[in-house]
Every structure is written in structure tokens, then in C-alpha cells.
Amino acid sequence: MQATTTTLPAARQLAEWALGLQLCDIDPHVVERVKLHLLDQIGAQVSCRELPTCRITQEYVSKFGTAGTASILGTRLRLDPESAAFANGTSGSSFEIDDYGGKGANCHPGCTVVPAVFAIGEAKGASGAEVLRAAVVGFETVIRLALASMPSLLLERGFHHTGSLGVFAVALASAMIERDDVEVAVNAIAIAGSHASGTTEFAQSGGEVKRVHAGISVAAGIRSARLARLGLNGPPTILEGSRGFLQAFCNDFDARYLTEELGMRWHFPERASIKLYASCALMQPHFAAYDMIKAEHAFSAQDVEEVILGCDPLAFVHTGSVGPRPKDVLGAQFSAEYGVAMRIVRGSNDVGSYLDLEAIGFEDPAILAMAERTRLERDPECTFERPLGRVTLRLRDGRTLSASSYAPGSPQNPVSRDDIQRKYRELVSRDFGDEVARRSMDLIMNLEEVTNLGQITGLFEGAKA
Incomplete structure (x- = not known):
């Protein structure tokens, strides 16, 4: 374990950095990348708002939340930011299409940071520039927390990084938009x-509550900042202290990542990742590796006798526990055997594919037979810092075909701005039409020029007929 050597607590360093940061001080490349992740998250939120878990959270805040001016995107509901952000955070992480951090920084920043800054910003009447500035800090904070705590937090202790890390970034971003002083932010x-x-x-063992972790984290971060604003205080060494977050949540950690080169080095754009498929991020390298094999060799699904998935330790545990026969959507999205079998048999792992299989109880005989012939193994070339996925196919004609790949959309295998924008348009236009998709994308990609977030949120108040 590495503890920080500075005399100032990490929380204070983060607060001083965030509150003193100006948008003009941030590298334009960082700002551009954050805008793309804002876009990606908004697309996830509005396109998934009708899923069962999202409806539950919307019903909850409608019954028990407080009236306000923050939008639940894709509906006409407007509530207090804490309630709206709870619902939006859930929608944004409800079907495994939200962004994530890679390259040693596993986390899901967008589904916590974006719902928070939009809800607070809309209620506060903040400008797009203020919201963008807070989002930049939020994304960087989540990534730094992930670098300090992962993989031990998840792999060794079993905590979920979305709920565990996002709450700190939301609290800090909230303090920025509310223009709090350093003491309140700390x-x-x-x-x-x-x-x-x-x-x-x-x-x-399953449970849709996973999809609510982001919403819980967002609401809790907003609540934390509000309590601080009212005068409640807490331990300033909460992150690196001897009984602080890192010590409590990790067997091994490196607190230096929290503040080292703060303001000089941006970890987020080095590690920011966009999903192309609706599954756990740790499975997506295997989809890409299979696609490489399929592109280079002639065979059919019926020719495949055995599938071997070479995994890094985190993927082995996190996607290898459900087994080849998932019982629900979440299980299917976290079963490496089933997900790869889907790709081999049906050629797709998009939202529609999982929903179609849910409609038949995941009982497609061909997929189940392929999943039963699929096994995971630890691969020494696949590591946490080098998250490759290897696929080896043993064919009935005696051939053995193998390939390895990084996940498309990851830092090691990036997708283009056009790819990210295409994903957004496809998600949004399905329910809201091409014009709303285009107009909202233009506004988000020029967020610093937006004077009122209602210009964006108002576009999603009702789906097309």
C-alpha cells in the first residue's frame, strides 16, 4: 500500500483544485472528450428510461421525492435535483451501455457525474460552461479514485466501483456548481x-439493484454537499486516513493517484472508454477478438466445438460467475459464456438482442448449447493493466483459431468521434426522432455556449408519437 506523503489531506487538495479551476485552463482535448462522454450518457439515460428498474425509480421519486425544477430526462417529470438525479442515474446505468474507465482505472464515471451536474445545473440555473467545468472535474475525480483503489476494491473486497467512487465526485461537482467555499467542499x-x-x-447471484447503484450514488453525493452546506462536517482525511475510504474498501491501494500531478496531468482522456455493446465492459474484448477470427476465417456456428475465453483476473471473477445459463437480463449481460455464444450464434450483443432473448426467457437452444461449450480460463497475457480478451475456437474439422483484442472504444482500441455520435443518434432517434437527436447533439457538443440547460432537457419532454 502507498499512502500519500503530502501534509494536506487529499480531500482539501481536490477541493482547492476544483474550485480554483477555470474552463479556459483545461486542455481543449480534455474538454472535447468530456463532451463526448456527456453525449454518450445522455443517450443512455433517455433511451433506457422505460426499462422496468427505471420505472421503479421514477415511481419512487414521484411518490416520495420533492417537487422541483430538475428534469427526469425523457419525461415531463420535474423534481428536486436529488430525486431527479437518482432516477436519471439509474436510467443511465440500467442496460450496460454507459461509459467506463479502462487501462487500470475500472469505473463508470458518466452515470454518476452527468446526472448530477445536469440536475443541479438545471435547478440552479447554471450556464452550460459551469456544468461542463464541473463535469470535467467529476470525470477526473472518479478516474483518480479508480486508479487509487482498483482492482482491489472490486476483485478482493467485492465492492462495486460505481456506487463506491461516484459519490465523492458528485459531492465535489455539486460544490462547484453551487459555488461553495473550500471548507464546504471538503x-x-x-x-x-x-x-x-x-x-x-x-x-x-443476480439482482436488479445493481442498476440502481449509480442513482443511489448520485443522490447521496448531492445530499452530502447539502449537509455540508448546512454546517455538518466530516473527517478531512476521509480518503487516505488510517480508517478512511481506501483502508476500509481495499486490501491494496495507492493514494498517490488521488492528487499526484493534479491540474497538470489529466488521467481521464488517457483511460476514458465508450461501450459499443450492451454488456459488462470486461466481456467486450472477447466480442472484438471473436470478430477478428470471423473476419479472417470461413466457418459457421455449427462448426464450433469448443470456445475458450482467455481472461484477466478481474474478468474471470466478474463475468465468470453467472455461468452459461443466465436467468435474467443482468445475468446474460454478465455471463461471458452466454454473451460470446450470442455473438457466435446471432452475431449481435446490442440492446435489442438482449431484450429479444429476455422475451423467450434466454432459452434459445443454439445459444445455450454454444454457451455450454464455452469456458473461461486465466490467461497470463491478459492482465488488469493490459485488459486483453483472448478467444480460441476449436472447430469440428480440427482447426484451432485464436485471436486477442482490446475492447472497441477503449484507450487501446479507440473509436472515433463519429462512432460515438452515431451511437447517440441511434439511441435517441428511436424514441425522439432524428431532429431531436441532431439538435440535442449540437447543443451538448457546444455546451459552453448554452445559457440554460432547459434548451437541452426540454427537447426530451416527450417521445415522438
Whole structure:
């Protein structure tokens, strides 16, 4: 374990950096990347808002939330930011199409940071520039927390990074938009430590609650900042202290990542990742590796006798526990055997593919037979820092075909701006039409020029007929 050597607590360093940061001080490349992730998350939120878990959270906040001016995107509901962000965070992480951090920084920043800054910004009447500035800090904060705590937090302790890390970034971003002073921001981070939670038992035995972890984290981060604003204080060494977050949540950690080169080096654009498929991010390298084999060799699904998935330790545990016969959508999205079998048999792992299989109880005989012939194994070339996925096919004619790949959309295998924008248009236009998709994309990609977030949120108040 590596503890920080500075005399100032990490929470204070983060607060001073965030509150003193100006948008003009940020590298344009960083700003551009954050805008693309804002776009990606908004697309996830509005396109998934009708899923069962999202409806539950919307019903919850409608019954028990407080009236306000923050939008639940894709509906006409407007509530207090804490309630709206809870629902939006759930929608944004409800079908495994949200962004993530890679290259040693596994996390899901978009589904916590974006719902928070939009809800607070809309209620506060903040400009697009203020919201963008807070989003930049939020994304970087989540990535730094992931670098400090992963993979131990998840692999060794079983905590879910979405709920555990996002709450701190939301508390800090909230303090920025509300224009709090440093003391309030430090206490907001400190109080957030008492809200950090969420386990990965869902990947072992199921449970839709996983999809609510982001919403819980967002609401808790906003609540933390509000409590600090009212005068509640917390331990300033909450992150790196001897009984702080890292010590409590990790067997091994490196607190230096929290503040080292803060303001000089941006980890987010080095590690930011966009999903192309509706599954756990740790499975997506295998989809790409299979596609490489399929592009280079002639064979059919019926020719495949055995599939071997070479995995890094995190993927082996996180996607290898459900087994080849998932019982629900979440299980299918976290079963490496079933997901790869889908790709071999049906050639797709998009939202529609999983929903179609849900309609038949995941009982497609061809996919189940392929999944039963698929097994995971640890591959020494696939590591946490080098998250390759290897696929080896043993064919009935005696051939053995193998390939390895990084996930498309990851730093090692990036997708283009056009790819990300195409994904957004496809998600949004399905329910809201091409014109809303185009107009909202233009506004988000020029967020610093937006004077009122209602210009964006208002576009999604009702789906097309």
C-alpha cells in the first residue's frame, strides 16, 4: 500500500483544485472528450428510461421525492435535483451501455457525474460552461479514485466501483456548481465517505439493484454537499486516513493517484472508454477478438466445438460467475459464456438482442448449447493493466483459431468521434426522432455556449408519437 506523503489531506487538495479551476485552463482535448462522454450518457439515460428498474425509480421519486425544477430526462417529470438525479442515474446505468474507465482505472464515471451536474445545473440555473467545468472535474475525480483503489476494491473486497467512487465526485461537482467555499467542499467529500457503498454480489447471484447503484450514488453525493452546506462536517482525511475510504474498501491501494500531478496531468482522456455493446465492459474484448477470427476465417456456428475465453483476473471473477445459463437480463449481460455464444450464434450483443432473448426467457437452444461449450480460463497475457480478451475456437474439422483484442472504444482500441455520435443518434432517434437527436447533439457538443440547460432537457419532454 502507498499512502500519500503530502501534509494536506487529499480531500482539501481536490477541493482547492476544483474550485480554483477555470474552463479556459483545461486542455481543449480534455474538454472535447468530456463532451463526448456527456453525449454518450445522455443517450443512455433517455433511451433506457422505460426499462422496468427505471420505472421503479421514477415511481419512487414521484411518490416520495420533492417537487422541483430538475428534469427526469425523457419525461415531463420535474423534481428536486436529488430525486431527479437518482432516477436519471439509474436510467443511465440500467442496460450496460454507459461509459467506463479502462487501462487500470475500472469505473463508470458518466452515470454518476452527468446526472448530477445536469440536475443541479438545471435547478440552479447554471450556464452550460459551469456544468461542463464541473463535469470535467467529476470525470477526473472518479478516474483518480479508480486508479487509487482498483482492482482491489472490486476483485478482493467485492465492492462495486460505481456506487463506491461516484459519490465523492458528485459531492465535489455539486460544490462547484453551487459555488461553495473550500471548507464546504471538503466536508462534502468527507460526508460522501459515509455514503460510499454497493457490492458486486449481483454478479454472483443476480439482482436488479445493481442498476440502481449509480442513482443511489448520485443522490447521496448531492445530499452530502447539502449537509455540508448546512454546517455538518466530516473527517478531512476521509480518503487516505488510517480508517478512511481506501483502508476500509481495499486490501491494496495507492493514494498517490488521488492528487499526484493534479491540474497538470489529466488521467481521464488517457483511460476514458465508450461501450459499443450492451454488456459488462470486461466481456467486450472477447466480442472484438471473436470478430477478428470471423473476419479472417470461413466457418459457421455449427462448426464450433469448443470456445475458450482467455481472461484477466478481474474478468474471470466478474463475468465468470453467472455461468452459461443466465436467468435474467443482468445475468446474460454478465455471463461471458452466454454473451460470446450470442455473438457466435446471432452475431449481435446490442440492446435489442438482449431484450429479444429476455422475451423467450434466454432459452434459445443454439445459444445455450454454444454457451455450454464455452469456458473461461486465466490467461497470463491478459492482465488488469493490459485488459486483453483472448478467444480460441476449436472447430469440428480440427482447426484451432485464436485471436486477442482490446475492447472497441477503449484507450487501446479507440473509436472515433463519429462512432460515438452515431451511437447517440441511434439511441435517441428511436424514441425522439432524428431532429431531436441532431439538435440535442449540437447543443451538448457546444455546451459552453448554452445559457440554460432547459434548451437541452426540454427537447426530451416527450417521445415522438
